[in-house]
Amino acid sequence: MSKKDPYAGSSYRISKAEWDKLNEFFQKIEPPAQNELYASGDHYTLYLKLIGLGFRPASDAMEIYEMAEEILLLGWEE
């Protein structure tokens, strides 16, 4: 499976402050299980954070998690 570019080819990056906030939250949560029998709220919160940053995440928690991971890997606007 190829890694999707969350910026869809754009050279734009989130700011350092946004990156720090996202990273802080991301470090606190677990990767999603396939089917979740007990709601944690964590991946929904991550989904909302990505929407708030202007991204368009999928509804699949694993893909949301991977998108956040990729955004963090791509760094911030210098």
Added chain:
Amino acid sequence: MTKQELLQLNAVPEGKEPWLSYDQYVELKRLFGLLPSPFHDDLHADEAYARMHHFLTEVAQLEVSDDKAKIHFNTFVLIRRGYKVEEITQAEYDALRKLMDGIEQPDSDDMTLHETGSHRALYDYLRKGIGVSVEAGRGPAWHRAKQLMAAFERNKASKQN
């Protein structure tokens, strides 16, 4: 909204195994994709939220009020719950394993599907060989097959214990 406040919106029964069918699950995801964020004003939001609320209450049988934040959150939680995966036979499992062997893992929303090739063979076997419904696409076919195989392995392991 804090985590505790968020979880107070939850209307999806905790610990309950998935009960939606695959087709219902596909529809759930489609409707969720049409929902604007509950925290922004959108002229088209009311109709989309009304349709989603109807699904949650009438199809999924959840008790959810028509509050947009609740609808949005519970739809997400329901998607996380997944769908009820059908049981397959040992022969079907073996055939799926063979078809999945060495095949590329596509994204779940990869709707490409050629007339021939390994993903087409997998899709055709799911539809015609096992007789389960699956969206036409290499992503849905791969992930559907993976779920069927995982459920078979879980069932087999639980019977052996």
